Amino acid sequence: MARVKGGPQTRRRHKKVLKLASGHRGARHRNFRIAKESVTHALAYAYRDRRNRKRDMRSLWIMRINAAAREQGLSYSQFMHRLKEQGVELDRKMLADLAVRDPEVFNGLLNQGS
Numbered sequence: 727m728a729r730v731k732g733g734p735q736t737r738r739r740h741k742k743v744l745k746l747a748s749g750h751r752g753a754r755h756r757n758f759r760i761a762k763e764s765v766t767h768a769l770a771y772a773y774r775d776r777r778n779r780k781r782d783m784r785s786l787w788i789m790r791i792n793a794a795a796r797e798q799g800l801s802y803s804q805f806m807h808r809l810k811e812q813g814v815e816l817d818r819k820m821l822a823d824l825a826v827r828d829p830e831v832f833n834g835l836l837n838q839g840s
Contacts, residue, residue, distance in 0.1 A: 744758065746761075750765075750768075788818060788822075791806075791821050794829065797833075798833060805836070812835075812836070
Protein backbone atom coordinates (compact mmCIF):
# COMPACT_ATOMS: atom_id res chain seq x y z
CA MET A 727 0.00 0.00 0.00
CA ALA A 728 1.29 3.47 -0.88
CA ARG A 729 2.30 5.94 1.79
CA VAL A 730 -0.03 8.94 2.26
CA LYS A 731 1.62 12.23 3.24
CA GLY A 732 -1.23 14.65 4.25
CA GLY A 733 0.16 17.62 2.36
CA PRO A 734 -3.12 19.26 1.31
CA GLN A 735 -4.63 18.89 4.78
CA THR A 736 -1.50 20.31 6.41
CA ARG A 737 -1.59 23.28 4.04
CA ARG A 738 -5.26 23.92 4.84
CA ARG A 739 -4.57 23.77 8.57
CA HIS A 740 -1.61 26.14 8.24
CA LYS A 741 -3.60 28.57 6.10
CA LYS A 742 -6.42 28.60 8.66
CA VAL A 743 -4.04 29.49 11.50
CA LEU A 744 -2.14 32.08 9.45
CA LYS A 745 -5.41 33.72 8.44
CA LEU A 746 -6.39 34.07 12.11
CA ALA A 747 -2.95 35.59 12.79
CA SER A 748 -3.22 38.09 9.95
CA GLY A 749 -3.23 41.17 12.20
CA HIS A 750 -0.33 40.08 14.37
CA ARG A 751 3.10 41.68 14.13
CA GLY A 752 6.42 40.26 13.01
CA ALA A 753 6.88 36.52 12.64
CA ARG A 754 3.59 35.95 14.43
CA HIS A 755 1.70 36.34 11.17
CA ARG A 756 4.28 34.65 8.91
CA ASN A 757 5.74 31.68 10.72
CA PHE A 758 3.29 28.84 11.40
CA ARG A 759 4.80 27.62 14.66
CA ILE A 760 4.89 31.07 16.18
CA ALA A 761 1.52 32.03 14.68
CA LYS A 762 -0.12 28.92 16.16
CA GLU A 763 0.96 29.89 19.67
CA SER A 764 -0.01 33.52 19.12
CA VAL A 765 -3.48 32.59 17.84
CA THR A 766 -4.03 30.15 20.71
CA HIS A 767 -3.28 32.88 23.25
CA ALA A 768 -5.31 35.47 21.35
CA LEU A 769 -8.39 33.24 21.30
CA ALA A 770 -8.04 32.48 25.00
CA TYR A 771 -7.72 36.19 25.85
CA ALA A 772 -10.72 37.02 23.65
CA TYR A 773 -12.86 34.40 25.42
CA ARG A 774 -11.78 35.59 28.86
CA ASP A 775 -12.21 39.28 28.09
CA ARG A 776 -15.72 38.89 26.65
CA ARG A 777 -16.68 37.98 30.21
CA ASN A 778 -14.47 40.60 31.85
CA ARG A 779 -16.05 43.33 29.69
CA LYS A 780 -19.33 42.77 31.54
CA ARG A 781 -17.58 43.31 34.88
CA ASP A 782 -15.81 46.39 33.59
CA MET A 783 -19.01 47.95 32.30
CA ARG A 784 -20.85 47.37 35.57
CA SER A 785 -17.92 48.93 37.43
CA LEU A 786 -18.02 51.96 35.11
CA TRP A 787 -21.78 52.38 35.65
CA ILE A 788 -21.30 52.26 39.42
CA MET A 789 -18.53 54.89 39.24
CA ARG A 790 -20.76 57.21 37.21
CA ILE A 791 -23.73 56.76 39.55
CA ASN A 792 -21.47 57.33 42.56
CA ALA A 793 -20.07 60.56 41.10
CA ALA A 794 -23.54 61.91 40.34
CA ALA A 795 -24.90 60.82 43.75
CA ARG A 796 -22.05 62.53 45.58
CA GLU A 797 -23.01 65.80 43.91
CA GLN A 798 -26.29 65.41 45.83
CA GLY A 799 -24.41 64.67 49.05
CA LEU A 800 -25.05 60.91 49.06
CA SER A 801 -22.79 57.92 48.70
CA TYR A 802 -23.52 55.28 46.07
CA SER A 803 -24.88 52.81 48.61
CA GLN A 804 -27.15 55.41 50.28
CA PHE A 805 -28.43 56.48 46.86
CA MET A 806 -29.21 52.91 45.78
CA HIS A 807 -30.86 52.17 49.12
CA ARG A 808 -33.17 55.18 48.81
CA LEU A 809 -34.08 54.23 45.25
CA LYS A 810 -34.97 50.74 46.42
CA GLU A 811 -37.11 52.15 49.26
CA GLN A 812 -39.00 54.32 46.75
CA GLY A 813 -39.54 51.38 44.42
CA VAL A 814 -37.49 52.76 41.54
CA GLU A 815 -36.53 49.73 39.48
CA LEU A 816 -33.98 51.17 37.04
CA ASP A 817 -30.87 49.12 36.49
CA ARG A 818 -27.37 50.53 36.87
CA LYS A 819 -26.91 50.91 33.12
CA MET A 820 -29.97 53.17 32.84
CA LEU A 821 -29.06 55.13 35.98
CA ALA A 822 -25.54 55.76 34.68
CA ASP A 823 -26.93 56.88 31.33
CA LEU A 824 -29.29 59.31 33.09
CA ALA A 825 -26.44 60.62 35.25
CA VAL A 826 -24.38 61.44 32.16
CA ARG A 827 -27.04 62.57 29.66
CA ASP A 828 -29.83 64.00 31.81
CA PRO A 829 -28.63 65.09 35.27
CA GLU A 830 -31.91 66.90 36.06
CA VAL A 831 -33.93 63.69 35.76
CA PHE A 832 -31.26 61.82 37.72
CA ASN A 833 -31.43 64.40 40.53
CA GLY A 834 -35.22 64.28 40.49
CA LEU A 835 -35.33 60.51 41.06
CA LEU A 836 -34.91 60.87 44.81
CA ASN A 837 -37.06 63.96 45.12
CA GLN A 838 -40.14 62.32 43.57
CA GLY A 839 -40.88 60.11 46.58
CA SER A 840 -40.44 62.72 49.29
